[in-house]
Amino acid sequence: MDGSYEACAEAAAWLRARLREAPRVALVCGSGLGALAQELSEPQSFDYAEIPHFPRSTVQGHAGRLVVGRLGSAPCAVLQGRFHLYEGYSPAQVVVPVRALALAGVHTLVLTNAAGSLRPQLGPGHLLVIRDHIDLPGLAGRSPLVGPNDERFGPRFPAMTDAYDPGLRQLALALAPKELRARPGVYVGVGGPSYETPAECRLLRCLGADAVGMSTVSEAAAARHLGLRVLGLSLITNSAPGDEDEDGSEVTAGGAGPEPHPAALTGHEEVLAAAQEGARHLRALLLALAPKLDEPGRSRTRPDAP
Structure with a gap:
């Protein structure tokens, strides 16, 4: 199992031979968000174990299936895990x-995840529409783009x-349920x-x-390398632990005084439960976005792969 162009092209060819319709939009489901695949009409489902060179999902809340159908009017591939x-x-x-689906015809990638809030105004159940990211593994050399560059994927x-398409971001903000x-x-x-200290x-x-x-960050880097449009959506499931002074009260980042300590989740089961609570509203947003997701963007920088 590797991530070479040849491996990804083989996976793409395997999919094209079996799909009734090639997807043009791909959606990656984060923890607890796999039920989004239920919104697809005329679905075809494939276990990751069937698809050449696909890894195996080992995390609770990630079903390990690719479901392809239509999300509204958009031919869409949903990665459940x-x-x-x-x-x-x-x-x-x-x-x-991500690379295999791009080679199979996808031009737009939606990345969803369950995330912890670092800001008091961003509480559980809120949606962060990603404007930019900080890729800590990538900055430390653990990027999917490290190593010899294959120009068939994209430029060196x-x-x-x-990295995250401004037009899609504005649409998501405008169409998101209140x-x-x-x-x-x-x-x-x-x-x-x-989890973070x-x-x-x-x-x-x-x-x-x-x-x-x-x-999310590795997938976004690979997608932009391929020239895909990217939309990133973080469903907030918990508040990260905050600062405490010696008497245990919360201290704000600006030092303005004590605040109640935010509730912090300590287990993956709690994250899954919180994600499922907000998934219904996220599904409504994606259905509203579907027609726009299928419009090829101007940000694509490379010709479609054969």
Whole structure:
């Protein structure tokens, strides 16, 4: 199992031979969000184990299936489960599905995740529409683009200035149900699998991050390398632990005084439950977005692969 062009092209050819209609939009479901596939009409389903070179999903809340059908009017592929560095996969293996689907005809990628809030105004149940990201593994050399560059995927030094498509971001903010209280912000990707300490959360806030998670950034980098449009959506499931002074009261980042300590989730089961609570509103948003997702964007920088 590898992430080479040949491996991804073989996976794409396997899919094209079996699909009634090639997808043009792909949606990656984060923890607890796999029920989004239920919105597809005329679905075809494939276990990851069937698809050549696809890794195996090992995390609770990730079903490990690719479901292809129509989301509204858009031919769409839904990945019920993704892959993470903390599972032991290399960055190149993590992005095999993204690369394979791009070679199969996808031009737009929607990345969803369950994330922890780093800001008091961004509470559980809110939606962060990702404006930008901080890729901590990538900055440390664990990027899917490390190593010899294959020009068939994209250029050696892809720009990440507009990693997340501004037009799709504005549409998502405009169409989001009011229950999601959507706002734009910065997502920081970490390696995991342990949840962050209070000191780590202080650091991430200082870096300018609004939410933290253990996925998404590698997939976004690979997608932009391929020239795909990318929309990133973080469903906030918990508040990260905050600062405490010696008497246990909360201290704000600006030092303005004590605040109640936010509730912090400590288990993956709680994250899954919180994600499922907000998934209904997220499904409504994606159905409203579907027609626009199928419009090829101007940000694509490479010709369609054969």
